[in-house]
Amino acid sequence: MKVTVKFFGLLSEVANCDEEVFMTDGHTVTELLQVIYRKHPKLQLQQFQIAQGNKLVTDQIKLTGELIALLPPFSGG
Amino acid sequence: MKVTVKFFGLLSEVANCDEEVFMTDGHTVTELLQVIYRKHPKLQLQQFQIAQGNKLVTDQIKLTGELIALLPPFSGG
Amino acid sequence: MKSEKIKNIFVQGAITPEFIANSIAKHQVKTQIGAHDIFLGQVRADNVDGKIVSAIEYTAHEEMANQVLHEIREATFEKFNLTCMHIYHSLGSVASGEICLFVFVSSPRRKEVFQAIEHLVEEIKAKAPIYGKEIFEDESHQWKLNS
Amino acid sequence: MKSEKIKNIFVQGAITPEFIANSIAKHQVKTQIGAHDIFLGQVRADNVDGKIVSAIEYTAHEEMANQVLHEIREATFEKFNLTCMHIYHSLGSVASGEICLFVFVSSPRRKEVFQAIEHLVEEIKAKAPIYGKEIFEDESHQWKLNS
Numbered sequence: 001m002k003v004t005v006k007f008f009g010l011l012s013e014v015a016n017c018d019e020e021v022f023m024t025d026g027h028t029v030t031e032l033l034q035v036i037y038r039k040h041p042k043l044q045l046q047q048f049q050i051a052q053g054n055k056l057v058t059d060q061i062k063l064t065g066e067l068i069a070l071l072p073p074f075s076g077g
Numbered sequence: 078m079k080v081t082v083k084f085f086g087l088l089s090e091v092a093n094c095d096e097e098v099f100m101t102d103g104h105t106v107t108e109l110l111q112v113i114y115r116k117h118p119k120l121q122l123q124q125f126q127i128a129q130g131n132k133l134v135t136d137q138i139k140l141t142g143e144l145i146a147l148l149p150p151f152s153g154g
Numbered sequence: 155m156k157s158e159k160i161k162n163i164f165v166q167g168a169i170t171p172e173f174i175a176n177s178i179a180k181h182q183v184k185t186q187i188g189a190h191d192i193f194l195g196q197v198r199a200d201n202v203d204g205k206i207v208s209a210i211e212y213t214a215h216e217e218m219a220n221q222v223l224h225e226i227r228e229a230t231f232e233k234f235n236l237t238c239m240h241i242y243h244s245l246g247s248v249a250s251g252e253i254c255l256f257v258f259v260s261s262p263r264r265k266e267v268f269q270a271i272e273h274l275v276e277e278i279k280a281k282a283p284i285y286g287k288e289i290f291e292d293e294s295h296q297w298k299l300n301s
Numbered sequence: 302m303k304s305e306k307i308k309n310i311f312v313q314g315a316i317t318p319e320f321i322a323n324s325i326a327k328h329q330v331k332t333q334i335g336a337h338d339i340f341l342g343q344v345r346a347d348n349v350d351g352k353i354v355s356a357i358e359y360t361a362h363e364e365m366a367n368q369v370l371h372e373i374r375e376a377t378f379e380k381f382n383l384t385c386m387h388i389y390h391s392l393g394s395v396a397s398g399e400i401c402l403f404v405f406v407s408s409p410r411r412k413e414v415f416q417a418i419e420h421l422v423e424e425i426k427a428k429a430p431i432y433g434k435e436i437f438e439d440e441s442h443q444w445k446l447n448s
Contacts, residue, residue, distance in 0.1 A: 009432035054365040075445040076431025086285035131218040152298040153284025175322035185346035192339040199332035
């Protein structure tokens, strides 16, 4: 499956990009993360939540093909 | 002693004036009130606090000659 | 910042959105501020036994109110970590829909402003010798009571 | 008044005092309102190890943030008796002293607005995927952390 991943805040610096398309044979967020970590191992040291579509999800959740966002702690306001 | 008395809010309608000068031989607010009530008996039915100068006072307080204000419940804002 | 001299809180008639905007703009040079809280009291067109409030006419023991507000302001600066505090109240006629009370507090941090604004508004309502006369559309009136 | 469709909370750059004044003015036809509470977040010129913050650059997961704010807004209308609720947040660069967050609630009664404004601001800080990058005067930066 082809999944678009967006990196927000500090993570966009760690990954050195804002958005990237990944290919995965896996069906869950966990499996997608393995692919992402292979390319950007430093992301494993970062704290973040994951959103699929516009909803926060756990990493056991099934991939739907919607946008995946890696969200470090929010700092609006 | 000559004391200027101001009537606020509803009391200005009960007394039918905003401000009036009273003469009293007394030395306390209580004694002044007796003089005021003689002219405006309906004021006795009203609820109010008393200020001398810019301070709320009890009716045992001594008259200083400063302005006396009869203040019904506040309704600012 | 402590205010040492007694300020005049009263403005004639309604408090306009432009007046509020000017007051906000003046705080943009105070770059230690992180949070503002603004309370606005607006005259309601209340329905009292079928008659609608069209305006409130405000009167006050002005000198005493300014003195009382000065004391409230000093005590509030003691109680909370505030950078600025401003209070304005209308005198005279304020039509329904218009603003009669403008309370403005600023602090480096948001927690302080939430507490301070409520404290200030309650103090003003409870302690300032200000009176509202509710004028109905048929020109009859009643004296406002605070709840 | 419930908002049914998802609104866009984002404005490009700083939120101006004139924008706030316009928003206040629009509420003067709503004569059932008695109390407004406005929270403003202002960018602080914080000193971090001798370097001064000159601006914050805001980015966001915009679509998700608008969805999250929609849910926060609906839940807040359920929780409090509010007539109106408006939320605006900056995107892009906001200089120190300028306003980046504008939250505005209105109700017939004041008690509701004090509770609602604090609730809303805390919810926005905790749940909206928005990021601030603090830019120092020497053009270095650090990612803002909310406390």
